[in-house]
Every structure is written in C-alpha cells, then in structure tokens.
Amino acid sequence: MTVASETNEALRRRAALQESRLELFRRMVEIRLVEDRIIELFGEGLIPGSTHTCQGQEAVSVAVAAVLRPTDTVACTYRGHGMALALGVTREALLGEIFGRKIGCMGGLGGSMHLSDPTVGLLPTFAIVGAGVPIGVGAALAAQLQGTEDVSVSVFGDGATNIGGFHEGLNLAAVWSLPVVFLCENNLYGEYSPIARTTPVTDLAVRAASYQMRSEVVDGQDVDALIDAIAAAVARARDGGGPTLVEAKTYRYAGHSRSDKATYRPEGELERWLQRDPITLFKTKLVDEGVDGSALEAVWEECRLQLEQSIEAVLASPLAEPSDMLANVTAGRI
Amino acid sequence: MKRLRMNQAISLAIAEEMERDERIFLMGEDVAEAEGTFKTSEGLLARFGPSRVRDTPISEMGFLGAAVGAAVSGMRPIVEIMFIEFLGVALDQLVTEAALMRYLSGGALHAPLTVRGSAGAGLGFGCQHSQTLERWLVGTPGLKVVVPSGARSAYGLTKAAIRDDDPVVVLEPRALYGRREAFDADPDAVIPIGVGEVLGQGDDVTIVALGQTVETARSAAADASWAADVVDLRTIQPWDHELVAESVEKTGRLVTVEENQFTGGWGAEIVSSIVSACFVSLKCPPMRLTAPDVPVPYGELERQYLPSADYVRTQVDVFVKTDTVPSAWWEELS
Numbered sequence: 001m002t003v004a005s006e007t008n009e010a011l012r013r014r015a016a017l018q019e020s021r022l023e024l025f026r027r028m029v030e031i032r033l034v035e036d037r038i039i040e041l042f043g044e045g046l047i048p049g050s051t052h053t054c055q056g057q058e059a060v061s062v063a064v065a066a067v068l069r070p071t072d073t074v075a076c077t078y079r080g081h082g083m084a085l086a087l088g089v090t091r092e093a094l095l096g097e098i099f100g101r102k103i104g105c106m107g108g109l110g111g112s113m114h115l116s117d118p119t120v121g122l123l124p125t126f127a128i129v130g131a132g133v134p135i136g137v138g139a140a141l142a143a144q145l146q147g148t149e150d151v152s153v154s155v156f157g158d159g160a161t162n163i164g165g166f167h168e169g170l171n172l173a174a175v176w177s178l179p180v181v182f183l184c185e186n187n188l189y190g191e192y193s194p195i196a197r198t199t200p201v202t203d204l205a206v207r208a209a210s211y212q213m214r215s216e217v218v219d220g221q222d223v224d225a226l227i228d229a230i231a232a233a234v235a236r237a238r239d240g241g242g243p244t245l246v247e248a249k250t251y252r253y254a255g256h257s258r259s260d261k262a263t264y265r266p267e268g269e270l271e272r273w274l275q276r277d278p279i280t281l282f283k284t285k286l287v288d289e290g291v292d293g294s295a296l297e298a299v300w301e302e303c304r305l306q307l308e309q310s311i312e313a314v315l316a317s318p319l320a321e322p323s324d325m326l327a328n329v330t331a332g333r334i
Numbered sequence: 335m336k337r338l339r340m341n342q343a344i345s346l347a348i349a350e351e352m353e354r355d356e357r358i359f360l361m362g363e364d365v366a367e368a369e370g371t372f373k374t375s376e377g378l379l380a381r382f383g384p385s386r387v388r389d390t391p392i393s394e395m396g397f398l399g400a401a402v403g404a405a406v407s408g409m410r411p412i413v414e415i416m417f418i419e420f421l422g423v424a425l426d427q428l429v430t431e432a433a434l435m436r437y438l439s440g441g442a443l444h445a446p447l448t449v450r451g452s453a454g455a456g457l458g459f460g461c462q463h464s465q466t467l468e469r470w471l472v473g474t475p476g477l478k479v480v481v482p483s484g485a486r487s488a489y490g491l492t493k494a495a496i497r498d499d500d501p502v503v504v505l506e507p508r509a510l511y512g513r514r515e516a517f518d519a520d521p522d523a524v525i526p527i528g529v530g531e532v533l534g535q536g537d538d539v540t541i542v543a544l545g546q547t548v549e550t551a552r553s554a555a556a557d558a559s560w561a562a563d564v565v566d567l568r569t570i571q572p573w574d575h576e577l578v579a580e581s582v583e584k585t586g587r588l589v590t591v592e593e594n595q596f597t598g599g600w601g602a603e604i605v606s607s608i609v610s611a612c613f614v615s616l617k618c619p620p621m622r623l624t625a626p627d628v629p630v631p632y633g634e635l636e637r638q639y640l641p642s643a644d645y646v647r648t649q650v651d652v653f654v655k656t657d658t659v660p661s662a663w664w665e666e667l668s
Binding site for chain 2: 109114160191252
C-alpha cells in the first residue's frame with residue numbers, strides 16, 4: 001500500500017476512506033450532496049455545458065476506492081464525479097473543474113465529463129461510451145509488462161457492453177490473462193433507452209462466458225457486497241489469475257444528463273429503488289454494528305456545510321484564462 | 335413561409351422525404367422514442383412507426399455498418415450519430431467501406447446513405463463533444479460532406495443528402511439547433527450539393543464561411559468599415575470553386591472563417607485552390623481565421639476559442655487596410 005503523503009490531500013482522503021467504515025458512509029453522503037448541488041447549480045445557469053450525475057450509484061464508487069491501491073488505475077466514464085470523489089479527488093478540484101476554475105483537476109479546461117488525478121490512479125474520465133474499456137486493458141498490460149502488482153479497473157455502464165471496444169477489450173484481457181477488473185455499473189438505462197430494449201440479456205455478466213472469463217453479479221446498492229466482489233476480483237488479478245467481469249446492479253436516480261427529466265421511466269420504478277438507497281442501507285448496517293445513529297445523521301449536516309464552503313472557495317478562485325488552453329497539447333508547447 | 339428552429343427543419347425534411355420514398359428509414363441512438371437528443375426526429379416515430387424509425391443500442395459500428403449493408407441492398411438509410419465524435423468507433427464503415435462501394439464494384443453498387451451528426455462547439459460540452467471533425471472526412475473520395483448554417487439550409491441540404499445516390503455526411507452545428515429562421519419550405523427546395531450561396535454583397539473582400547461561422551461572418555460584416563461578399567459554402571466536399579473564384583476575381587481579397595483548428599482546416603483547401611486559380615487577381619495573401627491548434631476548451635473559454643464576430647471584424651479591418659495578414663490572437667499570447 002502506498003503511504004499517503006501528508007501534502008497530498010487526494011491521497012489523504014483516499015487513505016481515510018480505507019481506514020474507517022464511517023468515512024465510507026461520509027464519502028457516500030458527500031457524493032450525494034455534491035451531485036444534488038451540481039444539478040441545482042446547473043439549473044441556476046451558473047455552470048455551462050452538460051453534466052451526468054450518479055445519485056443512487058454511490059456505493060459502487062466508494063467500494064472501488066476502498067479496495068484499490070493508489071498505484072492501481074481506474075478508467076471511468078463521464079458519469080465520474082462520484083468515482084473521482086471516492087478515489088480522493090477533493091471537492092474543490094471537482095467543483096473547480098465544473099466551474100472552469102484554475103483549481104479544477106484539469107485546470108478548468110475539461111469540465112464535468114473530464115476529470116483526472118493520476119496521483120490516485122484516475123485516468124481522464126472517458127466521454128465516449130466504451131472508450132475506457134480497452135484503455136483499462138492497456139493499463140493492465142503495462143502492469144504485466146513492467147512486472148508490478150498493480151491492477152486496473154475499467155468502470156463502464158450497461159450501454160457500453162454493446163460497443164465493439166467492450167468485446168475486443170474483454171477478449172484481449174482474457175487471452176493475455178491481464179490484471180484487469182471490468183466493472184459494469186448496470187443502472188438499467190443507456191442514455192434514454194431501457195437496457196431491455198437494446199440488449200438481449202438481463203445479466204450482462206453472462207457476456208464474460210464468451211471469453212472464458214470469470215464473472216459475478218453483485219448488489220450495487222450494498223457497499224459490503226461490492227467490496228467483497230471487487231476485492232476478490234482484484235486479488236485474483238494481482239495474483240496473476242486474470243480478468244473478471246463484475247456486474248453491479250444499480251440505479252440512476254437522475255436522468256442521463258441534466259437536460260433529461262427521465263420521463264421514460266415506468267411509474268413507481270424510481271420509488272422502488274429509493275427503498276434500497278445505498279446510503280440508507282449502509283446506515284442501517286452501521287447502526288446494527290453499534291454506531292450511533294444520530295452521529296450518522298449529523299454527517300449530512302457536516303458534509304452540507306463543507307460543501308457550501310467548498311463552493312464558496314471555488315467561486316472566489318480565478319477562472320481559467322485564454323492562455324491556459326494553449327498548454328499541454330504536446331510536450332513541445334508551453 | 336415557415337419560421338422553424340433548425341431541429342424542426344431537419345425533422346420536417348426527413349418526414350417529407352420518408353413520405354415520398356418508402357425505402358428511406360432512420361436509425362440511431364434515441365431517435366425514436368425520445369425523438370432525438372436534439373429533437374431532430376420530432377414526430378417521426380408516431381408518423382412512420384418503429385420499423386422505419388428505429389432506436390439502436392449504443393453501437394455505432396454496428397448500426398452504421400448495417401446502414402451500409404442496407405444501402406447497397408436497395409434501401410436508403412439515414413443514420414444519426416448523436417455527437418459526431420461517436421463516429422470515431424465506426425469510421426471504418428463510413429470511409430473505408432461505404433465511400434468505396436461504388437468504386438469497388440465497378441459502378442455496379444452504390445450506397446445511398448445519409449449520415450447526420452451534431453457537430454461543433456458553443457454549448458460548453460468540453461473537448462470530446464465539441465469538435466467539427468469535417469477534417470476526418472473531406473479527404474475521402476466517394477464521400478460528400480455538407481454543413482448547414484441554419485434552418486433553411488438544413489432543410490434543403492438534408493433533402494439533398496437523402497436524395498443523393500452516394501454517401502453524404504451532414505454535419506449539423508449543435509449550437510444552431512434551437513435557432514429559428516423563416517424560409518419557404520417547398521418540399522422540392524433541395525439545395526444542390528456542391529453549390530454555395532452569396533449572402534450580402536461587397537467589393538472589398540470575399541469572406542467564405544461554413545456552418546455556424548456564417549452568422550459570425552455576417553455579423554462581422556454588418557457593422558464594418560469594409561464591404562464583403564459573404565459566401566456560405568454549404569458543401570465542403572465538393573465545394574463551389576466557381577462561386578468563390580468569381581467573388582475573389584471581383585474583390586481581390588480572400589478570408590476564410592473556420593470553426594476548426596488552423597492546421598488542416600477546410601479553409602486551407604479553399605486558399606490553396608483559389609491562389610492557384612486567381613493569383614493575379616489577388617491584392618494580398620489570403621487570410622484564414624480559425625480556432626487555435628488546441629482541443630476545444632470547456633465552458634467560457636469556448637468563446638475565446640471560436641472566432642467571434644468582433645475578432646473577425648478586427649482582423650479583417652487590419653487585413654483590408656494593410657493588405658497583410660495580422661497575427662492570430664494566440665500568437666499574440668504565446
């Protein structure tokens with residue numbers, strides 16, 4: 001395990017998440033509040049462009065972060081705010097990016113869909129469906145070639161399993177026995193379309209069978225079940241046991257993007273999923289374990305306060321400037 | 335006269351063509367039930383049914399390839415690529431397969447295929463959802479590329495693309511979908527592919543524009559100390575050489591206003607051809623006004639990145655007064 005540098009806030013946040021179950025809870029709350037607030041801020045016209053939020057899927061992100069080492073690689077999608085925060089990216093780096101500020105994790109040049117922080121293993125999040133699948137395979141290939149014990153996790157949605165890159169990536173990983181975990185967040189909708197209308201199988205995990213690959217279906221609202229499944233797959237990958245496809249059954253409370261009101265959802269579906277809210281489920285479990293319920297309730301208010309402070313700090317910080325866009329195109333540019 | 339948004343004009347053009355020819359069908363991601371992410375297929379599912387208006391999985395290679403196969407087998411498919419960047423995973427099917435069907439069959443086969451995609455910056459979507467990408471396509475023999483600049487040209491060009499017997503790509507500027515324009519929607523008001531249009535007349539300079547830069551160029555010319563022929567190119571492969579040459583013979587000065595980055599932009603083709611054809615008529619070297627050679631930045635910086643009307647007016651002021659090409663804004667910064 002890489003020891004967190006005290007000077008790196010992202011690594012510190014990552015280590016904290018791995019050390020305490022309370023912090024797992026707190027991070028899920030943080031993600032939920034950040035996502036709700038981002039939708040509000042977009043609604044107020046304070047943020048340009050579009051955004052894709054992950055309310056309802058928080059457990060998946062924190063489970064990945066709880067299992068992986070910072071030297072492992074995560075290739076994630078444009079629905080990536082939760083994953084970034086879970087892996088350790090600070091609220092200021094995330095919100096700064098969305099507000100186009102210099103303190104954003106891409107200097108304010110990328111926006112909501114383009115988050116990255118190599119210190120905690122987060123590749124720039126991929127805004128093209130399925131693009132991160134073969135790239136995650138490539139990170140695993142590098143680990144194999146370099147003889148490190150690092151693994152790579154490709155995180156993608158259900159819709160991506162119909163893209164050629166998904167199948168090509170799985171095949172390569174299987175024939176080369178690469179240390180990669182394919183983690184499908186099956187939230188039941190590919191953009192505006194229910195998965196059943198675009199995909200002939202219900203359990204996407206069965207697709208691993210064509211590549212003689214292990215697979216597992218896991219409850220995506222249950223943090224502990226997710227941690228167990230991902231940890232087993234990661235351990236196998238680290239030990240040279242090859243890739244695994246993990247399918248997390250989850251649900252997206254919001255629409256595909258900020259302009260999507262999700263009117264296509266059958267009546268009562270959202271309400272049914274809210275009954276199995278991952279944060280509430282985990283809270284119940286923690287209380288059963290003896291944690292004080294009122295302390296958990298207080299976390300919400302603490303996180304809300306911290307979030308407002310972060311937003312204030314971000315809005316007071318400088319915007320990206322025109323000259324910033326000229327940098328980092330290639331090594332030769334200033 | 336109808337006063338329509340550009341997305342309504344596209345829906346109308348498709349509907350009229352589908353009514354006229356039952357070989358035409360539409361497919362793409364969320365084009366049916368959701369009527370298109372940008373509402374470019376409004377009412378089509380209700381009118382023509384799910385057989386001719388088809389939602390697809392997120393599988394561009396699959397459905398674009400299927401369209402090529404259907405096109406050479408007697409159908410006339412229209413494929414929507416929601417964001418033209420998503421063409422990347424399907425490029426082979428278009429440039430290496432569809433574009434070559436006629437050639438590779440000695441003229442026995444052809445692929446009457448229309449590929450429509452949203453293109454360009456202006457909505458703050460970040461670098462993977464803001465590109466124009468005509469550069470990927472214009473160098474492909476067998477492929478035609480058209481770019482509407484508003485509701486009127488979208489209506490006429492969409493019809494032309496659908497009626498064409500070869501593959502045509504329609505790059506629809508995303509930022510213009512909601513823009514209204516009054517025009518005469520005669521069902522046979524087809525804009526011939528390869529024919530540009532002069533909008534506004536002037537003797538000092540010829541400004542060639544395309545897509546959303548047409549409005550930029552017209553705004554720049556409206557309050558200027560010089561008078562310009564503003565040419566809406568409308569098609570870039572093949573482009574209207576005769577129209578541009580005729581104007582340049584009159585004005586002696588050529589400017590292109592391009593949304594794309596400088597290197598390899600469509601204007602380079604115009605400039606090189608016109609210099610060869612009209613060398614003695616030119617009073618000074620031509621000027622290309624483009625975006626800098628960087629990825630499209632997020633948010634507010636897009637406004638700096640794109641050539642604005644003010645920028646065009648200022649640059650053309652210097653150009654016309656001095657008969658020299660002033661530095662681009664980014665050259666001043668670096």
